[in-house]
Amino acid sequence: SAVISQKPSRDICQRGTSLTIQCQVDSQVTMMFWYRQQPGQSLTLIATANQGSEATYESGFVIDKFPISRPNLTFSTLTVSNMSPEDSSIYLCSAGGGEQFFGPGTRLTVL
Template identity: 90%
Template sequence: SAVISQKPSRDICQRGTSLTIQCQVDSQVTMMFWYRQQPGQSLTLIATANQGSEATYESGFVIDKFPISRPNLTFSTLTVSNMSPEDSSIYLCSVAGGTGGLGTVGELFFGEGSRLTVL
């Protein structure tokens, strides 16, 4: 299993500002994922972050708005830039890990999320 810590756990931000969310994993992982979960909604994948390469963004998300860093195998950051109230969401960091069982393809481990409120 993997233990994931996210900071901040929550924040209230002003429109037009930027906030960086940190994700720390207790083990080395190749792939890290950033998700957004808007109130009452399911999770939406923002991007996949591999160490040593540019993050891969999903449709509707761009690097200028959500720049991602992946400096090593245990850490990543997601910045939400030039925030607007529509960016108010929970942002979740996730990593892929093995269940350890035969005939499986592993599972995702999630952090507790960072709840952003933009005024």
């Protein structure tokens, strides 16, 4: 298993601003993912963070809104850009191929 940490754990932001969320894994992993959990909803995959290349986005998510970096095999960032109240969610990163292991999440509130 992998131990995953995320920063920040929570934030309150103003609309129109951007927030970058960091995800650190305690070991090298090939696969890293970013998910969103909107209030009362399930987890929805935003994108797969590929090391050394552009992220692969799921339908409904675009790079301009959710740019992702993956500079090495233990670290990734997700930026939520030009935020609106609809972006208020928990953002989670995960790692692993078979069983994915999740970070604690970042609770984002946009006012």
